[in-house]
Amino acid sequence: MVTTTKTIAELNSSPALLVILVIFTMDPLYLALSLFRRRRYDKCVEVCTGILDKQPLDQAAWCLKMRALTQKVYVDDLENEEVPELDFLDDNVLATAPRPGTSMKTAVVPPTGALSARPRTSTGRPMSGVARLGTHVRPESALDRARTARPLTGTASRTVRLGTAAMLAQKDGPFIQVSRLNLAKYADDPCLSKPLFEYLFFCDGDTRAAMELAVQATQRSRFDDWWWKVQLARCYSAMNLIREAEQQLRSAVKQHYNVETFVRLARVYSRVDQPLSAIDICKSGLEIFPKDVTIMTELGRLYEGLNDTNNSVKYHRNILIEDAINIEAVASLGMHHFYNNQPELALKYYRRALSIGAHSGELYNNLGLCCLFSQQFDFVLPYFQRALELATEASAKAEVWYNLSHVALAAGDVQLAVQCLNLCLSSDAAHAPAFNNLAVLYHKMGKSSLAKAYLNTAKSLEPELGEVQGNLEYLQKL
Amino acid sequence: MISNGHVISSKTDPKNIQKTSDEFSSLKKYNWLMHLQHVTGRLQDCKSLISSEIERSKGKNEFALYKQGEILREEGKFQESLESFQSCLRLHPGNAGYLKEIGKCLYDMQRFKLSMEAYLEAEKASPNPDWQNYFYLGQCLLKLGDVNKASEYAQKAVQAGKQEACYELLIKILIMQGDYKNAVTVSNSAIEFCPDSVGMLTESGLLFLKLGQSEHAFERLSSALALEPSSTKALLAIGCIMQQHEDYDVALSKYKTAIHYRPDSMALWNNIGVCFYAKRKYVAAISCLKRALWLEPLNWKVLFNLGLCHLATVQPASAFNYSCAAVNLRPDLADPFTVLGVALLELQDPENAVKAFRMALGISSEDVYLVVNMALCCSLIGLNEEAAGLMERYSRMLEHNVTITEELASLAEQLMNKLKRRTTQNVEEGSSAENYEPRENQTENAKIQEENIDKLTDDDEN
Known part of the structure; x- marks a missing residue:
């Protein structure tokens, strides 16, 4: 041994x-x-x-x-493209008064009954299964967003951040002095130009220099390299030159079929608020790359934005057939079933998301809700407990408490529901639905004037909320 | 500017005339134009004309001020409208019409006390009785909480002018006072005056339903439906009558048309669920009731019905949850406690079941179903004396002509026989025979509860 x-x-x-x-x-x-x-x-x-x-x-x-x-x-900028399209300074949008159904803004809104439709987010967008960049943005926001601290012009702030991150990593000054670079020389060299472009675009965050390089390189390659065209389009769309980006992508598609090109083209169309053309592009892409997950994801999102639930669900299902661990598809289908009065099915999907490895407060919250509505009462509180432990952001915590108030209501415990809603408001003082529900509960207890005060607060926080309007009218009539 | 169909723009444009006109021209010169512009909806022109007229007359043109008030009120600016009517009143003190308008503005602003004073003055000023005065006085008094005086004024309003709104107010007040008989007579006379009012027909049908005269109610509701086939309220009420007569398919078809127009009505979904329950389609019943619960999570009737459905599908734990919620919401009612008791009995917890039944009995001691259910529970866990006492109470109730269903009667008979047997063979027989009985009996219990649901659905349409 x-x-x-x-x-x-x-x-x-x-x-x-x-x-x-x-x-x-x-x-x-x-x-x-x-x-x-x-x-x-x-x-x-x-x-x-x-x-x-x-x-x-x-x-x-x-x-x-x-x-x-x-x-x-390197980040996948296809997945988290920052969309600066919604500025009121923007004049890229083609139709200022589009026909209903041809634009995200005028998407045919299904009657917002309590049963027929899934609820909308506080910004008026239909709920999505997963939070993405842009899902928090209101489609018709014009001047409203001027109140917030967000930058109004569409500079690619992400690239700026990445640039600074890269700078920090280098101790003795920048690796390449972009201003001293002879771009024309490097554009000639097909081996060096492409890495240099990526370096400039991603690492340095210098979109302008990267674009210059791309312009020269395409000229040198006599306009027959599709890669440069796509990169050029990328620069253009980062600088909000949508029409130019479209031209480049169109000619790139003619030369060579690539999934990325199709998706970028679709993005360009959705940025000029032409979702129907975007859908057409994606569909033609699907003919060439049948069952491609990226394109189908894009289609699912586009249909969701247009309130076309059936088609959106269809594509998410197809994604799951191809890629069984696609979290976005799983979560979207789960949410669809939940708001379609099938909490048991939704529970199945969310459990799958959990076993894939998505471990977040939001997921536990959804699991808890599904259990509540499919009558598996013994699981409800443990799930919500987990959700509370994992929810670090105040707004997420507020949502969990809001849902816990529904658990209390299901047990008929009005006092507990009021306490939960108060806790929700202590986390997020601008939670209009919580104010509305508190008002309803206080009205049930007979405190009508308090209820009215709460309703008025809710109305000032979110004037679009239909329930608040209805409740106020009801109280007026009394 | 319009004159006889042709548009003549330049010559008779009021602005041009104003320049040439001298100060002796009539104040009322453009009143007709103001009215025309107002009624044809050209509000922008009308407003500019009014402001120029008020300026020209130095605020002395009554009609212009009056029109301004009307337009402002249409736009929802009550305070400004009130001011302009008040300046009208200053020009012409004691005018009943202006006082009425002021009262209306104040009423819209929810200043009921001030509004009432304005209408009282208007009443004094007006030479003959005006139904509008009385109607609004009644409304104000109702809002201020003086129901008796309000009913006086409502009656006056009905006498002064046979208006639908007045009848509605009077009926509302009578219902508040609990005087259904008179409410029905008022609604009958109202229908004589306005036989094609769907709202009034439905209202009268509902009143008949309250009094238990379902034939009259059916007649009224059918004529309401003939006038407006999409009236959901009437459809719900007629479906309810059908349901009471155990004609579930017809009731369901009525509800189906109603739900098409109002998919978010809790009462409709609840009644559909109960219909399915009666047809023994429990899954459909549960899903409909769950929809109702999604719409109104705080409604104890839905929770109660869900509890019953889960009892029928042998899911006592869920039944317990729902009935528990119902009890939490309305601890002052006996029915939820009864279902809670049955659910606990199914969950093999007879002690707590008896407690629940006792609570129910403490709330309403005159419920036959409750008494029999409790007796059954008591006999199952061996509280034979209490069971016997309850059965005695049951037979006493029967003497007082309480209507019961056959199922209940047969169950009670079984129970009586069993208790009698027990008293005779008290010593020899232990508690062996009863173990197989509960399941069978429980299904009967569920059937008994069914009756309760129908009773409950009646209240839903209000």
């Missing part, structure tokens, strides 16, 4: 020795490449810096360093 352990120890120690030996002998560029492939970008950058210190004009090392730096901060 003793001997065997010894041999194992020896065996273990020997490869480490070997590695050290290899490092001393291996070509540093090869090592850097290997590190890059193993996604150890920090190390890779270090090694490349070492090479560049010795040979400042080594293009391979320079290119690799750019790639490594880019990969470090």
Whole structure:
């Protein structure tokens, strides 16, 4: 026994020795490449810096360093594209008074009965299964948003943030001085131009320089490289030049079919508020890439924005057939079933989301609600307890307490419901539905004047809320 | 400007005339134009004409001020409208018409006391009785809480002018006073004067239904439906009558048309659920009742009915939850306690079941169903004396001509026989025979409760 352990120890120690030996002998560029492939970008950058210190004009090392730096901060900008379209300064929108059903703003709103439709968010948008960028934005917001602290012009604030993040990572000044760069020289070199573009776009956040490079590179490639066209469109749409972006994407699609191009084109159309054209583009994309998840997700979202629940659900179902662990599809279907009076089915979907690994307060909250409405009372409170523990943001906590008030109502305990609603308001003092429900409860208790005060508060917080309006009218009539 | 169909713009434009006109021109010169513009909906022109006229007359043109008040009130600016009527009144003190308008403005602003004073003055000023004065006085008094005086004025209003609104007010007051007989007679005379008013026909049908005269009610409601087939209130009431006569398919068809027009009515969904329950389609019943509950989570009737449905589908735990919620919401009613008791009995907790029954009995001691159910429960857990006492009470109730269903009677008979047997063979037989009985009996219990639901649905349409 003793001997065997010894041999194992020896065996273990020997490869480490070997590695050290290899490092001393291996070509540093090869090592850097290997590190890059193993996604150890920090190390890779270090090694490349070492090479560049010795040979400042080594293009391979320079290119690799750019790639490594880019990969470090790379984000899927298709998924979290910031949509600055809703500014009142924006004149890109084609039709100012579109026909109903042809625009997100005038999407045919189903009658907002308590049964027929899913509720809308506080901004008037139909609820989505998952929170995305833009799901909190009101479709018809014009001057309202001027009140908030958000920037009004559509500068790509995300890219600016990323740029600063990348700067912080570099100790001794920026890696590339963009202002001193001879862009025309690099545009000639097809091997260097593409990494340089990505570096400029993602790492440096310098959209303008990146665009200049892209413009020159397309000219050099005699307009037959679709990749450059897509990148150019990306720059254009980041700078809010929608029409130019559309042109580039259109000609890119003619040259080469790519999923990203189709989705970007659809995005461009939804930015000029032409959801029907966006849907057409996505559908033609689906003919070429049948059952592609990205395109189907885009379609599902577009139909959701148009209040076309049936089609949206259809695409989400198809996504699940292709990709059984797509959280967005699972959550959307769960929500659809919940508001369609099928809490048991919704419970199944949300449980699946939980087993996939989505572990959030919102999910536990939804599970609790599903259990409540499908009469699995023993699970209700544990789920809500989890939700409360996981909810860190005040608004999320407020929503959980709001839903807990419904649990109390289901048990017929009005006092507890009032307490829950008060806790909800202590987390989020601008929760209009909570004010409305408190008013109803106080009215039931016979405190009509208090109820009226609460209703007026709710109305001042959210004037669009139909229930508040109805309740106020009811109280007036009494 | 309009004159006989042709539009003549330049010559007779009031602005041009104003320049040339001297100060001796008549104040009432453009009154006709103001009225015309107002009634044809050209409010912008009308407003500018009014303001120029008021300026020209230095605030002395009564009609312009009056029109201004009317327009402002249509726009919902009650305070400004009130001011302009008040300046009318200053120009022409004691004018009943202006006083009435002032009263109306104050009424719209919910200043009922001031409004009442204005109408009282108007009443003094007006030479002959005016139904509007009396009507609004009645309304104000009603809002201020003086029902008796309000009813006086409502009666005066009805006498002064046979208006539908006056009749409605009077009926409302009579219902508040609990005087259904008179309310029915008033509604009958109202229908004589306005036989094609759907609202009045429905109202009278509902009153007949309250008095239990379902044939008259049916007649009234059918004529209301003939005039307006989409009247949901009438459809609900007629469905309810059908349901009472156990004609569930017809009732369901009525409800179905009604639900098409008003999909968010709690009472409709509740009654549909009860219909399905009566037809023994429990899944449909539960889903309809759940919809009703989604619409009104605080309604004890829906909770009660859901409890019954779950008892019928042998899900006593859910039944317990729903009936418990119903009890929490209305601890002053016996029916939820009864269902709670039955659910607890099914859940093998007879001690608490008896407690629930005792609570129910404490609230209403005259419910036959409750007495029999409790007797059954008592006999099952061996409280034979109490059971026997309850059955005695039951037979006493029967002597007082209480109407019961066959199921209840047979259940009671079974129970009596069993109790008698027990007293004779008290010593030899233990408590062995009763174990297999409960299930069968419980289903009968559910059937008994069914009657309760029908009774409850009557109240729903109000």
